[in-house]
Amino acid sequence: MTSKETGTHGAVLEDKAPEKDTPIVELRNAGKAYGNIRALHGVDLKVFPNQVTCVLGDNGAGKSTLIKIISGLHQHTEGEFLVDGRPVRFSTPREALDKGIATVYQDLAVVPLMPVWRNFFLGSEMTKGPWPVRRLDIEKMKKTADHELREMGIVLDDLEQPIGTLSGGQRQCVAIARAVYFGARVLILDEPTAALGVKQSGVVLKYIAAARDRGLGVIFITHNPHHAYMVGDHFSVLRLGTMELNASRDEVSLEELTNHMAGGTELAALKHELAQVRGVDVEELPEESDLTATVASSEGKS
Amino acid sequence: MTQQAEPAVTTPPAPGPGKETDGRTRQRPLALRLLARPEVGVFLGAVAVLVFFLITAPPVRDGSSMANILYQSSTIGIMALPVALLMIGGEFDLSAGVAVITSALTASMLSYQLTMNVWVGVIVALIVSLAIGLFNGWMLVKTGLPSFLVTLGTFLILQGVNLAVTKLVTGNVATDDISDMDGFDQAKALFASSFEVGGVNVKITVVWWLVFAAIATWVLLRTKYGNWIFAVGGNKASARAVGVPVTFTKISLFMLVGFGAWFVGMHQLFSFNTVQSGEGVGIELIYIAAAVIGGCLLTGGAGSAIGPVFGAFMFGLVQQGIVYAGWNPDWFKAFLGVMLLGAVIINLWVQRTATRR
Numbered sequence: 244m245t246s247k248e249t250g251t252h253g254a255v256l257e258d259k260a261p262e263k264d265t266p267i268v269e270l271r272n273a274g275k276a277y278g279n280i281r282a283l284h285g286v287d288l289k290v291f292p293n294q295v296t297c298v299l300g301d302n303g304a305g306k307s308t309l310i311k312i313i314s315g316l317h318q319h320t321e322g323e324f325l326v327d328g329r330p331v332r333f334s335t336p337r338e339a340l341d342k343g344i345a346t347v348y349q350d351l352a353v354v355p356l357m358p359v360w361r362n363f364f365l366g367s368e369m370t371k372g373p374w375p376v377r378r379l380d381i382e383k384m385k386k387t388a389d390h391e392l393r394e395m396g397i398v399l400d401d402l403e404q405p406i407g408t409l410s411g412g413q414r415q416c417v418a419i420a421r422a423v424y425f426g427a428r429v430l431i432l433d434e435p436t437a438a439l440g441v442k443q444s445g446v447v448l449k450y451i452a453a454a455r456d457r458g459l460g461v462i463f464i465t466h467n468p469h470h471a472y473m474v475g476d477h478f479s480v481l482r483l484g485t486m487e488l489n490a491s492r493d494e495v496s497l498e499e500l501t502n503h504m505a506g507g508t509e510l511a512a513l514k515h516e517l518a519q520v521r522g523v524d525v526e527e528l529p530e531e532s533d534l535t536a537t538v539a540s541s542e543g544k545s
Numbered sequence: 546m547t548q549q550a551e552p553a554v555t556t557p558p559a560p561g562p563g564k565e566t567d568g569r570t571r572q573r574p575l576a577l578r579l580l581a582r583p584e585v586g587v588f589l590g591a592v593a594v595l596v597f598f599l600i601t602a603p604p605v606r607d608g609s610s611m612a613n614i615l616y617q618s619s620t621i622g623i624m625a626l627p628v629a630l631l632m633i634g635g636e637f638d639l640s641a642g643v644a645v646i647t648s649a650l651t652a653s654m655l656s657y658q659l660t661m662n663v664w665v666g667v668i669v670a671l672i673v674s675l676a677i678g679l680f681n682g683w684m685l686v687k688t689g690l691p692s693f694l695v696t697l698g699t700f701l702i703l704q705g706v707n708l709a710v711t712k713l714v715t716g717n718v719a720t721d722d723i724s725d726m727d728g729f730d731q732a733k734a735l736f737a738s739s740f741e742v743g744g745v746n747v748k749i750t751v752v753w754w755l756v757f758a759a760i761a762t763w764v765l766l767r768t769k770y771g772n773w774i775f776a777v778g779g780n781k782a783s784a785r786a787v788g789v790p791v792t793f794t795k796i797s798l799f800m801l802v803g804f805g806a807w808f809v810g811m812h813q814l815f816s817f818n819t820v821q822s823g824e825g826v827g828i829e830l831i832y833i834a835a836a837v838i839g840g841c842l843l844t845g846g847a848g849s850a851i852g853p854v855f856g857a858f859m860f861g862l863v864q865q866g867i868v869y870a871g872w873n874p875d876w877f878k879a880f881l882g883v884m885l886l887g888a889v890i891i892n893l894w895v896q897r898t899a900t901r902r
Contacts, residue, residue: 314786340788352780353783354775354776354780354783355846356842356847357775361772370768370769379771
């Protein structure tokens, strides 16, 4: 896929020199409790420009809570949340957007019955004219939307068609192009490839790489380690609301990542039990010791 | 009516990219694309009903009958507009009918009992109407309850308050005649006068109706606020996520219905001089039906301001046409039901066509 060669890119300016480059978004020991349910705790995350930070985790691992905190839909209840080194607490998504943090949600935050160009500019419409007759600058918006979409390599025949008529991949790309256009410095992508086919996933990964090459910090939420490894520079694995792995690209292999993602440590612990069940192949499962070593020291391959 | 045949709804054509196209979409024939627009559907429906009555009820062909039909349509149409905008915004207001009477009662009783200039009553009524809208919107946003429940509550409250307060203040079910009070003539000129066009007496509400419809169309299609209305009705969560002020949009839409209720209430007060406190019940459904027939999606996110104009016109036409044709007026409601069902089925079909992959 196109993102093959981009893998080395991020390794050049990874987070080993934080003094040179402060992260745009940083979470320090952050957490969130809904009433007495602790959805997330002890999470550290740094997002640098020109880097793709992958957050992996199974369902219910706390991925959604994490992005909701960063995108301003929810507030963290413990730890620190810093933007450009300053602690912040967003009460609306608008505030996050104003800081340059844009989120592309799983449902893409599009209004299906509205035309593509209206969706593109929704919430940040271009206007012209003085107040009582201030109106939408439709021509400019259409032109800009068309231009921006072409920049990202998306060609649509008719921007007037309802966005609901586009395919999942196309909609995803429109949402990414929108975020990039609106001066996002940090782009949060919530499982952009979850509902897509192989080819469409490739297209979306290409746009993730394109967004990163435009200087954005990308937070790529996924539960597919293969997709993550194609574009990622840094990997964080969440499990049961806390950080299980936090490693940069040169510290972790795809195999390890996959094992962590698949609940590898748990599976390893179950290995002996599973071995007694007929029909379960435990040969390929890693030993528990292999995995815990990586987590603790974040060293290279086992 | 035919001068409005042009759907003022299409946005100007895209500044032709021309360079390269996806090539997978085929341009459908113009007629088919036009038919897919709900306001075109209701326009054709209105024309069909008009032709039907022109043939079966000869008095309809007269200019003054047409003015009468337009007047009847305008009293529904002025309220159908904000109700339609609210519906596009994803909510509906069952209290709209009785809120009209509340507004008229407020203005009438306040000026009469305190013997003040009627304009004082008119202004206070406006404030009360907007406050009812604010209350509806605020309750909806705060509680997250469906608008059906919230406004059903307001509907019952207002219905009771209208009757009880009127009886308490005037000792009667109707308010006193205010036609000899200060400022009455001025207010009547604004809300309930009429003028001659080519020997036909046209009520001023027809003008207001069309002016409001033009403004509503412009706002809906050419302003930020209009964009927000579509967005909050189409997908509230998405709209909020991209920074649309959802709370403001919803509350202001309810207040817009309040404004409409005030205007129609003032019209009723200054054309009949007194107000019957028990009126208005059931009228809210007429407004909603006019908006739905006009192509507004009951679930929100789609519709127009011009569609409800034709929707209201169909109502006025059927209501008066039945009388002119010499039939039993009881048939009116039956006609309504048929029109409503037809419109809803067409809407459904349009929505499916529009979102087809």
